[in-house]
Amino acid sequence: MRVLVVTAVAAEAAAVTGAGADTAPGPVLPGGYALTRTPAYDVLVGGVGPAAAAAATATALAVADAAGEPYGLVVSAGIGGGFPPHAPVGSVVVSDSVVAADLGAETPDGYLPVDALGFGRTVHPSPAGLSALLAEALGAVHAPVLTVSTVTGSAARAAELTARHPRAAAEAMEGFGVAEAAAAHGLPVVEIRAVSNAVGPRDRAAWRIGDAMAALRQAFHQLVPVLQEQP
Ligand SMILES: O=C(O)c1cccc(C(=O)CC[C@H]2O[C@@H](n3cnc4c(=O)[nH]cnc43)[C@H](O)[C@@H]2O)c1
Numbered sequence: 001m002r003v004l005v006v007t008a009v010a011a012e013a014a015a016v017t018g019a020g021a022d023t024a025p026g027p028v029l030p031g032g033y034a035l036t037r038t039p040a041y042d043v044l045v046g047g048v049g050p051a052a053a054a055a056a057t058a059t060a061l062a063v064a065d066a067a068g069e070p071y072g073l074v075v076s077a078g079i080g081g082g083f084p085p086h087a088p089v090g091s092v093v094v095s096d097s098v099v100a101a102d103l104g105a106e107t108p109d110g111y112l113p114v115d116a117l118g119f120g121r122t123v124h125p126s127p128a129g130l131s132a133l134l135a136e137a138l139g140a141v142h143a144p145v146l147t148v149s150t151v152t153g154s155a156a157r158a159a160e161l162t163a164r165h166p167r168a169a170a171e172a173m174e175g176f177g178v179a180e181a182a183a184a185h186g187l188p189v190v191e192i193r194a195v196s197n198a199v200g201p202r203d204r205a206a207w208r209i210g211d212a213m214a215a216l217r218q219a220f221h222q223l224v225p226v227l228q229e230q231p
Helices: 009-018 052-065 130-136 155-164 173-186 209-228
Strands: 004-006 024-028 033-037 042-045 075-082 092-100 102-108 110-113 123-125 141-148 170-172 189-198
Touching: 004 009, 004 052, 004 130, 009 033, 009 042, 009 075, 009 209, 042 052, 052 075, 052 173, 075 092, 075 173, 075 209, 092 173, 092 209, 123 141, 123 173, 130 189, 130 209, 141 173, 170 189, 173 189, 189 209
Parallel strands: 004 042, 004 075, 075 189, 092 141, 141 170
Antiparallel strands: 024 033, 033 042, 075 170, 092 123, 092 189, 102 110
């Protein structure tokens, strides 16, 4: 099965590709997106935020389809914020669902997700068996991962998200965009996040980006044989 891994930035892609031997630069895709090939998966740098991630992922999937080499699985990967106590800094989260957490409308009675307004969707379930297998292989938290367009920076916002999504273990900015593109191509999606910071009041001094990149690299090192075994 061909696997497409989508990261936001080049440093995350380097952590993911660094885990696999024999990396080779792939074609530069329309739009200028950089693709790197490894024996186990291709890695795409798609940009920050759900819209950039959706555009890049859709491009890579369309190019692969046109070449007659379609992907079978899409993975959104990178660093992210962890919801205490589920996902401490340095831990890894594998999605059981990818959730758009701020796609909707604010009303006097509270937030309404876009599907409650009669449009689209806000949840992409990850394939249950595969995502559980990946989480088990990594010793990772297996839980919903939220996609936000604005990084949470206050206790009040963190509490609001936790109230709406009590099982959520992580938030990041790209997963739902990747998932929308994957779904348009009929493909399953899994999100994998290494936790660099706690979701809550902004505290730049507490970010552990190096530790999270190391955890991301180690996670994909462990995933290579698991992904290569998939039919
Ligand atoms: O300025 C801040 O307070 C701040 C806090 C955390 C992350 C950022 C970023 O600009 C990074 C965005 C980038 O990294 C992913 N990411 C990492 N941590 C989080 C988070 O807590 N919430 C959402 N996204 C996060 C994200 O997927 C982006 O690719 C700034």
